[in-house]
Amino acid sequence: MSMILDVSEADAPKVHYFFKFDEKPISGSITEVSTLLTNHFLKDIKKNMTQWKTGNQTYIVSWPDNAGVTQKSKPISYKVFSQKIRESGAYNHTEFNLPKIECYWLDNSVDLSMNFHKFDAGGKEALTVKDGTPEKQFGPEYPIKPQLDREGHFFTTFQPQLIKKIIQRRSDLINNSHLATDPDWVMDLRYLINDIFSLIDITLNQFYIKAKYDLQAGWTFDESKLGGKNGRRLMDKLKWIHQITGKNLDYEPEKDSLRRLKEVRNHFNHFDPPSLVITLEEAEIWLNDVIVLGLLLIRIRKTINVTISDELANLVIQKKAKFVPQAAFSERLPLDSKKNGYYSSQWVSITD
Numbered sequence: 232m233s234m235i236l237d238v239s240e241a242d243a244p245k246v247h248y249f250f251k252f253d254e255k256p257i258s259g260s261i262t263e264v265s266t267l268l269t270n271h272f273l274k275d276i277k278k279n280m281t282q283w284k285t286g287n288q289t290y291i292v293s294w295p296d297n298a299g300v301t302q303k304s305k306p307i308s309y310k311v312f313s314q315k316i317r318e319s320g321a322y323n324h325t326e327f328n329l330p331k332i333e334c335y336w337l338d339n340s341v342d343l344s345m346n347f348h349k350f351d352a353g354g355k356e357a358l359t360v361k362d363g364t365p366e367k368q369f370g371p372e373y374p375i376k377p378q379l380d381r382e383g384h385f386f387t388t389f390q391p392q393l394i395k396k397i398i399q400r401r402s403d404l405i406n407n408s409h410l411a412t413d414p415d416w417v418m419d420l421r422y423l424i425n426d427i428f429s430l431i432d433i434t435l436n437q438f439y440i441k442a443k444y445d446l447q448a449g450w451t452f453d454e455s456k457l458g459g460k461n462g463r464r465l466m467d468k469l470k471w472i473h474q475i476t477g478k479n480l481d482y483e484p485e486k487d488s489l490r491r492l493k494e495v496r497n498h499f500n501h502f503d504p505p506s507l508v509i510t511l512e513e514a515e516i517w518l519n520d521v522i523v524l525g526l527l528l529i530r531i532r533k534t535i536n537v538t539i540s541d542e543l544a545n546l547v548i549q550k551k552a553k554f555v556p557q558a559a560f561s562e563r564l565p566l567d568s569k570k571n572g573y574y575s576s577q578w579v580s581i582t583d
Contacts, residue, residue, distance in 0.1 A: 249511050250408035250518070253551035256320075257522050260547045263529060264322060265313040267539050271332055272307060283309035294330050304328045322544045332544075333391075334537040336368040336445075337437055340387040348381035356380070362387055370445035390433050394542035397426050398549060401521060405552050411511055420514060421499045427521045428465070428496050434528060435468040436460055438535060442475045450475050465493065472534055480534050488523035491516070498577065508576040511554055512566050518552035 269283055272292055289306035296302050305327050316322055324331050333339060341362050350357040357380040364387045365375055377385045386392065400423045410416045439460045442452040457474055458467070472480045482489070495517060498507065525547040529539055556563065568574040 246409045247557050248408045249411040249555055250405045250552050251555050252405060253553045256548050256550050261313060261316050264544045264548055265309055265316060268312045269309040271538055272329060302328060316548055320550060322541060324541055331541050332538055333540045336441055337537060338391055338540040339364060340391055342386050344384045345379055346382055369440055373444045391542050393426055393430050394546055398546055401518060417509060423521060424492060424496050424499060427524050434531060435471060439471055476535055478534050482527055482530055485523050485527040488520040489527060492520045504576060504578060506576040508573050510566060510572045513573050515552050515554040522547055522549055
């Protein structure tokens with residue numbers, strides 16, 4: 232004899248999401264991206280930012296596509312960029328009929344995958360695909376010549392792929408936060424934090440390589456002062472910017488997030504001490520620190536005088552994460568992290 236039990240929705244267990252997207256992104260991020268887009272596409276129009284923010288006039292710009300055909304944008308201005316980003320929560324260049332924005336030597340990448348290995352009978356060489364982009368980015372003396380002659384992949388730079396993955400993984404952590412008390416959720420958080428530091432490393436390493444093999448006007452490259460790029464601490468790499476360009480990288484607004492997340496990244500990678508405590512309230516801070524480090528990457532690009540990319544713009548305009556306790560535990564005591572949180576599983580707080 233079989234029985235069918237009818238469980239009403241009221242009796243079914245309710246899924247609780249411990250995080251949600253806040254209504255707004257990090258303060259100032261939309262203003263920053265809208266300003267950079269305006270300065271990039273409308274650089275020939277002489278207006279200060281006060282005039283851009285208060286004016287209602289729009290402009291149409293022309294640009295050649297890959298086939299050499301002249302394209303015309305839709306009407307654009309600072310206000311148009313800002314309003315559209317606020318409404319949609321993203322920047323999509325096709326909505327304005329504009330070309331993709333990127334720094335050629337930081338962002339341009341030939342991403343290729345192969346599923347074959349072909350060669351003539353008795354031959355010693357297979358059909359090979361070569362990537363000539365690095366030579367164009369860093370000059371003919373750059374020794375890396377990527378080639379692929381069998382099943383696999385090559386990427387000129389992993390920068391755009393990594394930014395897209397950071398955006399996706401952070402969104403997934405929030406959208407799947409009903410799993411936030413599962414260990415696998417913590418592992419995905421670990422991947423996210425590692426990836427944002429890999430992105431900073433990629434940017435600084437490409438900058439060093441550009442200076443070494445294709446020195447730009449106004450830059451100075453003295454390897455005896457800079458040191459080699461391998462095995463260097465992140466804070467030493469950030470000093471390269473002043474040593475090469477002569478400009479100071481003032482990252483005071485991002486300093487606390489960089490220090491805090493660097494501590495967590497190091498702990499996640501070395502597990503010294505082996506114990507780990509994570510409260511979801513602290514995880515909220517770290518999820519938002521990732522976006523702040525995206526703003527640090529923009530600050531680095533502005534200091535070395537190169538443009539942002541579409542992907543980087545979309546990273547920093549992601550909405551903030553907000554911790555949502557279950558209703559039964561909405562009344563909360565202040566968190567003492569050194570006693571009952573992350574820092575109870577740390578030797579000391581590293582402040583370098």
